[in-house]
Amino acid sequence: MIQAFTNLINNFKKSDHSGRQVTIIKPISGWQLIDFKELREYRDLFFFLVWRDIKILYAQTILGFSWAILKPLIQIIIFTIIFGKVAKVDTDGIPYFLYSAVAVIPWTYMSQAMSQSSQSLVKEAKMLGKVYFPRLIFPITPVLARLVDFGISILILLGVALYYRVLPTWNLLFLPIFLIMMIFIPAGVGMLLSALAIRFRDVRHAMQFLVRMLVYSAPIVYSATSIPDKYRFIYSLNPIVGVIEGFRACLLGTSIPWFFIWPGMVTSVVLLLGGAFYFKKMERIFVDVI
């Protein structure tokens, strides 16, 4: 920790007497802190990269941004047919379509942001070797860019809520907490895995399974109440559980199951900080191991 602190001081841009900016280049080792001041200097670049990410995703498609609605919608329909109609999963009396819609939408965001973020460094390896800007921008860009799709897919929720006549309740005030958690998860995972992926390309192959497995690790297609009491704590250490349960309670107005939520809150913060620290530690070798 002390070393990290000295590093921070050393790497900080200092001004000499004439007020000129001084950059010091020297070997870096050990843990680093995030230089928020530097990130702020690059905010315009950040903005354009996020914007590029948004624009090129649906470039040369006929449906364009409609895909942001179609992708989760098709998923919801499939889940409704398989788990709602065929398997008849218990949903505490809530229509299955509504039940899965409120879960699939944050999940679609998290899974997409997570996989794109973890591939971000490998994908932009060429740029990595040609220009300097804070490397942290790479994994964070898709996490922010996919928020646009998320925002659009909210339209589905509005439609569904209207159809089932679900009225907003005071619970809605808690939604920002779960939105933040929903962003922390892919940001943490993305920083961690992108730093790992640049050295070990295995991550790309493993990511496909990871995403597919994670769907079932959280109460997206089934109800969390079906988890036996003694496993609840371990189960809810998975922050995705908290996000899904939180979204459901906030949007449908059921009572908020905090015991499913708080362990995930802690893990999502740990994930974010852990991811950021690991990323900063590995940052210096990225270019040399591409």
Next chain:
Amino acid sequence: MKNDRNKHSRVNMSIDKIAIEVQDISKIYRIGIKEKAHDNFANTVFDFIKSPLKNYRRYRSLYNFDDIKSVSGNNSDIIWALRNISFTVKQGEVIGIIGKNGAGKSTLLKVLSRITVPTSGYAKIYGRISSLLEVGTGFHPELTGRENVYLNGTVLGMRKKEIDLKFDEIVDFSGIEKFIDTPVKRYSSGMKVRLAFAVSAHLEPEILLIDEVLAVGDANFQKKCLNKMDDVGRQGRTVLFVSHNMTAITRLCKRAILLDDSTVVADGPASEVVTTYLKSDLGTTAIQEWPDFNKAPGNDSVRLRALRVLTKDGKHMETMDIREPVGIEIEYEVLKNGKIMLPCINFFNDEGIRIFGAVDLDIEWRGRTRIVGRYKSTAWVPGNFLSEGTVYVGVSMKTTAQNYWYFYIQEAVVFQVVDNMAGDSARGDYVGKLGGVVRPLLNWETEFYPA
């Protein structure tokens, strides 16, 4: 105009102020990733099974240099890309960095532009710095020209406000106003480069690092770029400029630094350093020798020792008269008896087009197995055959089997073919651009029928 005056007064004020201070910078790379060849199937399978662990260690070792410090390094898989580089640059100086390929020029720029971290030593940079190691970094084909200008500009460190102000000037410089709202994927490669360079040319950092980006575009555009560079220098900005173009270096820079084998070997007035470089073996691209036997291309059957370009009087020259024959001399050492070896050369022009290839058919060794010893094979390309321009020569040692080489080097030596316009070459009295891959002297006959 007012702006300009400010810039000039800044120059006067900043005399003798240091812009860049480089102190003992070294950079080590490990090229540890070596594939082992297997001689039997069982070994291959066994290795395949235990490979995850091996791979993990191998990829990890790439950035772990703890063992170097302890053993004080005679490790064979380590490359010193930079070794104890020190120099200082004053504000407003325009410095050329020269040296042959692999001398460490690009690594130095990468370290100074913070793309990669040095292994030891430090550098201090006073002022806002931008680096141009590539033209058009961050360009995306799906975005329009306008969008790419903003993207590329911010990638290079400009603020959005700055780009807003310079936008019209940038578009004007690029000369593609009409297509500025068309996706870049519809552009020709030339248009893309123009736009990208236009953005780069409008960067206004206090310190600019440039790597050979002028080697793009057509001649007119290059001229425009060189002039722009000249302006940049005159505005009192500090420029570090890596190039192989000696004319550009002497024209633009007052001072040059010569790197060889990862260290600084000369530092002084540009014209002197360039002369040193051209006179020494370092500068000539017409000779490539491998003094270190173990690093020479080849294997335990044969090793390449040298490749040289000769004139007909046996001189090693980089510049060849278009009318004179050019000799290519391959020197190699055979280490095992009883193999048939076919020395082979390939010629490429600067567009990467293969002019032709040739295999040694010397009667004395044709079809005969070689005896251990040193050999020198020389091939003569006739005069009045190659076209004007740069010629790259590759060399390989083939076996009689189809796809097997003892060694294969794509680009070993380079020479220039020049026409001094005496009127007796294939261009006759025409002095314009003639082009073409080869330029043989033809027999012309004219029949005349009086009117």
